[in-house]
Structure formats: structure tokens, C-alpha cells
Amino acid sequence: MSGFLAPRFAEARAAKGWLGAHRWLLLRRLSQLGILALFLLGPLAGLWLVKGNLSYSLTLDVLPLTDPLLALQVLLSGHRPERLALLGAAIVLVFYALVGGRVYCAWVCPMNLVTDLAGWLRERLGLKGSAHISRRARYWILALTLLLPLAGAGLAWELVNPVSLLHRGLIFGLGTAWTVVLGIFLLDLLVMSRGWCGHLCPMGAFYGLLGRGSLLRVSARRRSNCNDCMDCFAVCPEPQVIRPALKGEGAGVGPVILASACTNCGRCIDVCAKDVFVFGNRFNQHTPSNDPAGKAGR
Amino acid sequence: MSDLQPSSSAKPDKAAAARRQFFADAGRLACGAGLLGLGLGLYAKQARALPPAALRPPGAGGESDFLGACIRCGLCVRDCPYGTLSLARPEEPIATGTPYFLARQVPCEMCEDIPCVKACPTGALDHGLTDINEARMGLAVLLDQETCLNFLGLRCDVCYRVCPVIDKAITLELRPNTRTGRHTMFIPTVHSDHCTGCGKCERSCVLETAAIKVLPIALAKGQLGQHYRVGWEEQRKAGHSLVEDKGLGDLPDRIPESAPLEGHYDPASQGGPSLAPGKAATPDSGVDSLSPRLPGADAHSAGLPAMPQNIPGGGLPNRLSDEAAR
Ligand code: SF4
Ligand code: SF4
Ligand code: SF4
Ligand code: SF4
Ligand code: SF4
Numbered sequence: 156m157s158g159f160l161a162p163r164f165a166e167a168r169a170a171k172g173w174l175g176a177h178r179w180l181l182l183r184r185l186s187q188l189g190i191l192a193l194f195l196l197g198p199l200a201g202l203w204l205v206k207g208n209l210s211y212s213l214t215l216d217v218l219p220l221t222d223p224l225l226a227l228q229v230l231l232s233g234h235r236p237e238r239l240a241l242l243g244a245a246i247v248l249v250f251y252a253l254v255g256g257r258v259y260c261a262w263v264c265p266m267n268l269v270t271d272l273a274g275w276l277r278e279r280l281g282l283k284g285s286a287h288i289s290r291r292a293r294y295w296i297l298a299l300t301l302l303l304p305l306a307g308a309g310l311a312w313e314l315v316n317p318v319s320l321l322h323r324g325l326i327f328g329l330g331t332a333w334t335v336v337l338g339i340f341l342l343d344l345l346v347m348s349r350g351w352c353g354h355l356c357p358m359g360a361f362y363g364l365l366g367r368g369s370l371l372r373v374s375a376r377r378r379s380n381c382n383d384c385m386d387c388f389a390v391c392p393e394p395q396v397i398r399p400a401l402k403g404e405g406a407g408v409g410p411v412i413l414a415s416a417c418t419n420c421g422r423c424i425d426v427c428a429k430d431v432f433v434f435g436n437r438f439n440q441h442t443p444s445n446d447p448a449g450k451a452g453r
Numbered sequence: 454m455s456d457l458q459p460s461s462s463a464k465p466d467k468a469a470a471a472r473r474q475f476f477a478d479a480g481r482l483a484c485g486a487g488l489l490g491l492g493l494g495l496y497a498k499q500a501r502a503l504p505p506a507a508l509r510p511p512g513a514g515g516e517s518d519f520l521g522a523c524i525r526c527g528l529c530v531r532d533c534p535y536g537t538l539s540l541a542r543p544e545e546p547i548a549t550g551t552p553y554f555l556a557r558q559v560p561c562e563m564c565e566d567i568p569c570v571k572a573c574p575t576g577a578l579d580h581g582l583t584d585i586n587e588a589r590m591g592l593a594v595l596l597d598q599e600t601c602l603n604f605l606g607l608r609c610d611v612c613y614r615v616c617p618v619i620d621k622a623i624t625l626e627l628r629p630n631t632r633t634g635r636h637t638m639f640i641p642t643v644h645s646d647h648c649t650g651c652g653k654c655e656r657s658c659v660l661e662t663a664a665i666k667v668l669p670i671a672l673a674k675g676q677l678g679q680h681y682r683v684g685w686e687e688q689r690k691a692g693h694s695l696v697e698d699k700g701l702g703d704l705p706d707r708i709p710e711s712a713p714l715e716g717h718y719d720p721a722s723q724g725g726p727s728l729a730p731g732k733a734a735t736p737d738s739g740v741d742s743l744s745p746r747l748p749g750a751d752a753h754s755a756g757l758p759a760m761p762q763n764i765p766g767g768g769l770p771n772r773l774s775d776e777a778a779r
Contacts, residue, residue, distance in 0.1 A: 197531070210550075211526035211574050219574060225524050229575060232521025240524065240574040288485075289478050295486035303493060309520030311497035314549050319525065323540065323550055327527050330542025 179421030256366025556652025
């Protein structure tokens with residue numbers, strides 16, 4: 156990975172072609188931009204399929220979707236929301252509890268576009284050194300966002316929450332919110348690798364906790380094929396989640412990535428030339444080594 | 454670390470070091486989060502002070518309740534047919550993302566079906582508000598009596614005419630124009646029991662800068678002392694005077710006996726009141742007793758300086774009959 160334009164993940168590209176090595180990435184960008192486009196269709200084109208923003212939205216005048224972390228903050232500040240907000244929160248909770256909490260991060264959150272760009276640029280520019288803050292910091296910040304409404308400060312986190320500042324800004328007028336977004340970009344680029352989404356963001360922390368028992372999980376099913384190219388570690392925004400599943404065979408650990416920080420982004424699937432990773436359900440712990448059918452399905 | 458073992462094997466040492474590291478990390482994180490929380494708390498406190506020009510949509514509760522209830526989704530903004538509401542941007546001195554409007558720019562049109570309230574998913578805009586006339590977004594106050602055209606003696610009346618609750622929320626109170634000595638001033642007067650704070654009056658004030666402005670109610674309203682009673686209201690409630698016949702002492706008059714003051718009711722004076730006390734007590738006619746320069750027959754006969762007689766348009770009697778004809 157020298158040189159700015161040197162191809163990355165050459166092995167995977169050679170094995171699967173460019174499209175194959177970017178399949179989930181493209182789908183993910185499609186999802187992120189598509190959702191944003193749906194929100195923007197109203198203000199820009201007058202087509203009101205979706206009203207509101209990621210905090211709360213009403214789709215086709217029937218489907219309410221509420222940010223459950225915000226609904227929780229409203230409850231903690233002592234206000235009982237109306238039915239629609241509660242219903243919306245319930246729908247979102249159930250959905251992410253099933254497909255993986257941080258699917259929100261990888262497939263919906265607009266901030267992810269910014270931090271992924273910073274991460275990509277950081278690698279391309281070969282920027283090394285990174286400030287050390289524990290990845291647990293986000294849980295403390297999450298606790299804080301819940302304590303503040305309890306202490307009567309209202310939804311204080313929303314005053315600075317970069318995710319809603321950006322998303323609301325894109326739809327209702329950005330104002331100076333771009334400075335916060337730029338700040339996060341620079342933090343990730345210059346100060347800390349994966350600083351925001353990987354260490355600090357309380358929404359990511361919340362959705363991670365929410366998806367602890369989610370059904371949809373990435374599995375290092377064909378881990379015996381791994382040739383230690385380390386490309387998955389290089390591309391993963393939460394690389395610490397991979398090792399137990401990928402390297403745990405000797406220790407009797409199953410191949411499914413169970414760590415709640417995994418965003419189900421599928422990049423590891425893309426960049427692995429050996430097709431080690433697949434999406435599967437959390438209970439499917441079998442690997443080709445215990446299933447003679449081998450590489451069935453691909 | 455009381456469970457540190459004095460063994461020479463490296464394992465417990467390593468575990469203890471890891472534990473120490475863990476607690477050190479946790480401590481650092483807690484401190485960091487605490488500081489962040491302190492900063493955010495202070496910022497939130499500051500953001501809770503809504504600037505006086507910004508008004509909340511109908512049905513919003515008190516500011517600190519509202520900031521805990523509003524999820525900042527903007528559905529109220531979207532469903533307002535008049536484009537009245539906006540969500541605050543970070544550079545505005547209003548809690549970021551919350552809906553507000555500026556009366557001078559786009560006031561609330563007081564929709565009968567209140568779509569903004571209906572759209573609110575959290576009830577931050579109270580769904581119990583079903584009659585827009587019950588909304589209290591603020592209170593109009595005629596702030597500048599020096600520039601208000603009606604206070605200058607002209608007939609602008611625009612704030613009064615545009616009010617959706619005309620003649621209840623805002624009335625024109627008649628007062629003698631002491632500058633001309635011959636005209637009436639029509640003073641726009643807001644009544645808090647009916648003003649919804651919609652802002653239409655502020656929006657339409659014809660001045661460069663509105664003389665009438667809608668303010669947050671807490672800023673606009675005074676409050677009587679808890680023990681204060683307004684005598685005439687108590688009298689009206691009781692159906693009779695509460696002080697007469699109570700043997701209240703008569704206080705000494707501080708004016709010479711020889712200078713009777715017209716309209717001044719002195720219960721102990723011999724001849725009784727020169728004006729009927731009932732008349733002096735009603736607010737709309739109360740002006741009579743306040744202005745000795747009023748060109749009335751009483752003032753004339755009281756030996757006060759007579760009004761000039763050489764004004765074009767005739768002498769005092771003519772002008773009096775002019776007024777009477779209106
Ligand atoms: S961690 Fe936070 S900012 Fe990053 S993608 Fe998830 S919700 Fe968005
Ligand atoms: S393990 Fe794979 S799916 Fe999970 S976050 Fe890392 S790259 Fe994405
Ligand atoms: S009452 Fe009507 S005009 Fe006023 S804020 Fe609500 S929707 Fe807008
Ligand atoms: S609709 Fe309700 S929750 Fe949404 S921005 Fe308006 S007041 Fe806030
Ligand atoms: S704000 Fe002005 S226009 Fe609106 S109800 Fe009050 S007095 Fe009338």
C-alpha cells in the first residue's frame with residue numbers, strides 16, 4: 156500500500172474482479188444515499204414520500220420510525236411521547252435487534268460516508284500515528300447522553316450530535332453544522348484512526364448494544380482458507396471483532412462474529428480473496444471443515 | 454489490589470497489571486465523560502434561554518419541558534401550510550433543531566385544524582390543544598409608545614385590524630389627545646386572556662421596526678402580589694362596596710380647602726362628589742378625572758386656564774359639538 160493510487164486489496168480483485176471486491180460496499184452506498192435521497196425528495200422535488208429526518212420520520216403517511224435513543228431520552232426527561240413516536244421507536248428497535256444494531260451505522264447513517272472517507276484517505280495518505288482512546292469511551296458518552304435528560308437538561312446531546320446535525324442539516328438547512336462534520340472528518344483523518352464511529356459515537360454504542368443478540372451476523376465460515384493476508388483487518392472499521400471468529404478455531408470458538416461492534420458492513424466479505432466471510436445467522440456455527448460439502452454455494 | 458499474589462510466576466502479575474490498566478482506563482474515561490457532560494450541561498442550560506423574538510409553535514409547553522419532549526424531527530415545520538416554522542440551525546441562539554418562528558417574518562395564521570400540533574409525534578406540541586384560540590405562543594405588547602402611530606394621535610389601527618381575535622385580544626381604548634387638546638387617541642391595547650401570540654400584529658405594524666411585539670409570556674406579564682386585591686373587582690364580585698360603612702377613617706386632604714379638585718372623590722367633603730363615583734370608577738371614562746387640561750365644561754368652570762379661543766375652526770363650544778357629533 157505504497158503510493159496514493161496503488162490498488163488496494165489486489166488479491167481480492169484478482170480473484171473476484173473489481174465489482175466482486177466492492178459488492179457490499181456498493182450496496183451499502185446505494186442504501187445510504189438512497190435513504191438520504193428519499194428524505195431529500197420532499198424538500199427538493201416536492202415529493203413527500205418521507206417526512207422528517209432520522210430522529211423521526213413518517214413514510215407514506217403511515218410508517219412511523221423513531222430514533223429509539225432519542226425516544227429514550229425523551230422518556231428520561233419525564234415526558235411521555237404520543238403513540239406515533241413510541242410505535243416508531245418499537246419498530247426500529249425490533250428491526251435492528253434482528254438485523255444487527257450497527258446495521259444503522261453501516262447502511263443508514265450519513266456520518267458513515269464522512270468517516271469512511273476519512274478512513275480511506277488516511278490509509279491512502281499513509282498517515283500512521285493515532286491518539287489512543289479506549290473503544291469503550293462510547294459507552295461512557297452513551298451513559299452521559301442518558302444522564303443529561305435525567306438531570307433536567309433536556310435532549311442536551313442533540314445540541315452537538317453530529318449525526319443529527321448533519322442529517323437534519325441536509326434536509327432542513329445545514330447552517331454552520333458543516334463545521335462539526337468537518338471536525339469529525341479531521342479527527343478521523345489526522346488524530347485518530349476510526350476515531351468517531353469506532354470510539355466515541357454514543358449512537359453507534361447504543362445500536363451496538365441493541366444488536367447484541369441479532370440474528371444476522373457475518374461468519375468466517377471458511378476460515379480454514381484464510382491465508383493471513385490481513386486485508387479484512389485493514390478494511391474493517393472495528394477490526395478487534397474479527398480475530399476471535401477468524402482465529403478461534405484452536406480455542407474452540409465458532410466462526411460467527413458475535414461482537415456487537417461489528418457493523419455488518421460486509422467489507423470483510425468483499426476484500427477477502429479466499430471468500431472466508433459470509434452473511435449468515437448467528438446460530439449457524441458450522442464450517443466447511445465440519446461439513447464435507449465444502450464450498451457449496453459459491 | 455489485595456489479591457496480588459506474592460508468587461514469582463508472571464501470570465498473576467500480568468493479570469494484575471491488566472486490571473490496573475483497566476481501572477486506569479475506566480477512570481480516565483469517566484473523567485473525560487464527566488468533563489464532557491459538564492460542558493454539555495452548561496451549554497444546554499445556556500441554550501434553554503430562548504431569545505425574546507423567537508416563538509414556539511402552538512401547544513409547546515414551558516421551554517425546559519419542550520426541550521425534553523421535542524425530538525427535533527421537523528414534522529410540525531413540514532405540515533404548517535404557511536411556512537411559518539423553521540428548525541433552528543446551530544448558529545442561531547435557539548436550541549439546535551427545535552422549531553420556532555419569528556413573528557415579524559412569518560407569523561402563525563392560527564389554522565383552525567392546527568396541523569402543526571397534529572403532526573407532532575411526541576406531543577411536545579400538546580395534542581390537548583384543539584382550539585387554536587387557546588394557544589399561548591406569546592403575548593403581544595405595544596412596546597414603543599413613542600413611535601406607535603396611534604399613540605401619536607393618528608389612526609393607523611393596523612395591528613388591531615389584522616388580529617384574528619380582534620376586539621378580544623386587542624381593543625382600541627379611547628383617550629383624550631392632550632397634545633391637540635381636541636382629539637381622541639385610539640390606543641391599541643392587548644388583553645392577555647385572549648391574545649394567542651400569533652404575531653400577526655407584529656408582522657403588520659407599518660413602522661420600520663414594529664412598535665408592537667410578541668414576547669414570551671413570562672417576559673411580557675407582570676404579576677400582582679399574592680395578597681393584592683383589585684377593589685372594584687372585589688366590589689363587582691360581592692355586588693356591593695366592601696369599604697363603605699366599614700368606619701374607615703378619613704385621611705387628611707393635602708390640598709387647600711379652597712381648591713377643590715374636580716373629579717376627586719372625597720368621602721368626607723361636604724358637598725359630596727362632583728362627579729358620580731360610579732362614573733369616575735369605570736375605566737373608559739376614568740380619563741375625566743386625570744386630565745385637568747381636558748377641554749370639558751368641568752375644567753372650564755373649575756377656574757383652570759381656558760383653552761385658546763382663536764383656533765381656526767371655531768371656539769371651544771363649536772369644537773365640543775364637533776366632538777359630540779362623532
Ligand atoms: S458510529 Fe455513530 S456516526 Fe458512526 S455510523 Fe454509527 S451512528 Fe453513525
Ligand atoms: S467484521 Fe466485517 S462486517 Fe463486521 S464491521 Fe468488520 S468488515 Fe464490517
Ligand atoms: S397554527 Fe397553522 S400557521 Fe400556525 S404554526 Fe401551526 S400550522 Fe403554522
Ligand atoms: S413535530 Fe414535535 S417533536 Fe417534531 S420538531 Fe415539531 S415540536 Fe418537535
Ligand atoms: S399576537 Fe397580536 S394579532 Fe395575534 S392574537 Fe395577539 S394581539 Fe392579536
